[in-house]
Amino acid sequence: MTTVELPGLVDIHVHLRDPGGTQKEDFSSGTAAALAGGFVGIVDMPNNTPPLVDRASLKKKLSLASSKSRCDFAFYAGASPDNAAKPVTDPPVVGLKMYVDQTYGPLRVASLPILMAHFRSWPNDKPIAAHAEGLSTAMAIGLALLYDHHLHICHVSRRGEIELIRQAKEKGARISCEVTPHHLFLTEDDARALGSLATMKPALATSADQQALWNDLEVIDAVASDHAPHTLEEKRGDDPPPGVPGLETTLPLLLDAVSAGRLSLDQLQRLLRRGPARVLNLQLPTQARVEVDPQATWTIRGSELFTKCKWTPFEGKQVRGKVLEVSLRGSPVYRQGEVLAAPGTGQPLEAG
Numbered sequence: 001m002t003t004v005e006l007p008g009l010v011d012i013h014v015h016l017r018d019p020g021g022t023q024k025e026d027f028s029s030g031t032a033a034a035l036a037g038g039f040v041g042i043v044d045m046p047n048n049t050p051p052l053v054d055r056a057s058l059k060k061k062l063s064l065a066s067s068k069s070r071c072d073f074a075f076y077a078g079a080s081p082d083n084a085a086k087p088v089t090d091p092p093v094v095g096l097k098m099y100v101d102q103t104y105g106p107l108r109v110a111s112l113p114i115l116m117a118h119f120r121s122w123p124n125d126k127p128i129a130a131h132a133e134g135l136s137t138a139m140a141i142g143l144a145l146l147y148d149h150h151l152h153i154c155h156v157s158r159r160g161e162i163e164l165i166r167q168a169k170e171k172g173a174r175i176s177c178e179v180t181p182h183h184l185f186l187t188e189d190d191a192r193a194l195g196s197l198a199t200m201k202p203a204l205a206t207s208a209d210q211q212a213l214w215n216d217l218e219v220i221d222a223v224a225s226d227h228a229p230h231t232l233e234e235k236r237g238d239d240p241p242p243g244v245p246g247l248e249t250t251l252p253l254l255l256d257a258v259s260a261g262r263l264s265l266d267q268l269q270r271l272l273r274r275g276p277a278r279v280l281n282l283q284l285p286t287q288a289r290v291e292v293d294p295q296a297t298w299t300i301r302g303s304e305l306f307t308k309c310k311w312t313p314f315e316g317k318q319v320r321g322k323v324l325e326v327s328l329r330g331s332p333v334y335r336q337g338e339v340l341a342a343p344g345t346g347q348p349l350e351a352g
Helices: 027-036 055-068 112-121 135-147 159-170 181-185 188-198 207-215 250-259 265-280
Strands: 004-007 009-014 039-044 072-078 093-099 128-131 151-153 175-179 288-299 318-328 331-335
Touching: 004 265, 009 027, 009 265, 027 039, 027 055, 027 318, 027 331, 055 072, 093 112, 112 135, 128 135, 135 151, 135 159, 159 175, 159 207, 175 265, 181 207, 181 250, 250 265, 250 288, 250 318
Parallel strands: 009 039, 039 072, 072 093, 093 128, 128 151, 151 175
Antiparallel strands: 004 288, 288 318, 318 331
16 A cells, blocks of 8 residues: 655635534534544634624634644634624634625625725735625625735635636736635536535536636635535425535545546645645644545445534545545544544644
């Protein structure tokens, strides 16, 4: 068996549901899933219950993460209609998440004056990350240009969006973007077969949209899982919430793509470590590594995952490439299907 050693990876877009939704996931189970997927650091989104929009909610979330996390962590603060004048920037907040389009949870900013106020008040050394689809993408880019701010566009999924981002970058705009594994590996054809399990925002797109993402890999700064677990009962209910789990399948899917010749190992490391760290100015642990077997073939099964929700849209998919061992700060934290890190051993990620 020939193994390959990668540096410790970071996922800059996860929803660990803690506080307020711990029946779906919490910091302990979610960071166990992260380690099993090769990620030694995660950045958690703010749309919890309550959302992270002020120092009180930051203090509560930091206490939970510090006592439960098995890998390192940082947070996005949430933009709300009420907090533009008093932004939450204390560590480990590394960016502002702005929900421009409708999404799951209590956060959305639909007023142009409030959006402008956030762009004026948010510190220029931290990015604003936008959930913006279609025309909203153009609006967000326009605001970033007007205020000379770093804008990070989350889960890009359409050809028009990636083409617009390419042009904005060519014009010198301070723009970065991410794509998800489900938009790289699934399309609307898969959505028909998956039914309500494929409910997500942005929705799965056409094969032409998918191919545009692969064609413009050099424009993409990061692959992020948008790990958004819900219980099977919720997903199969009358009003299924959007989101799919992804922390444990992201790296295997990309390793499979390396095996198929769709990207190189260096591109994989750029998309899962160097690019994400640059987007959020993260100082990642140096004594962190991921040992993988790039030739190991195995079948993804939701029942075998560490995430609490125990399902995946990639159920039954055979992939080539498996995580064998992960170390953090020189100590093994995952090995051969067992998470070794104890809750509370994760540390806040620092700005680089």
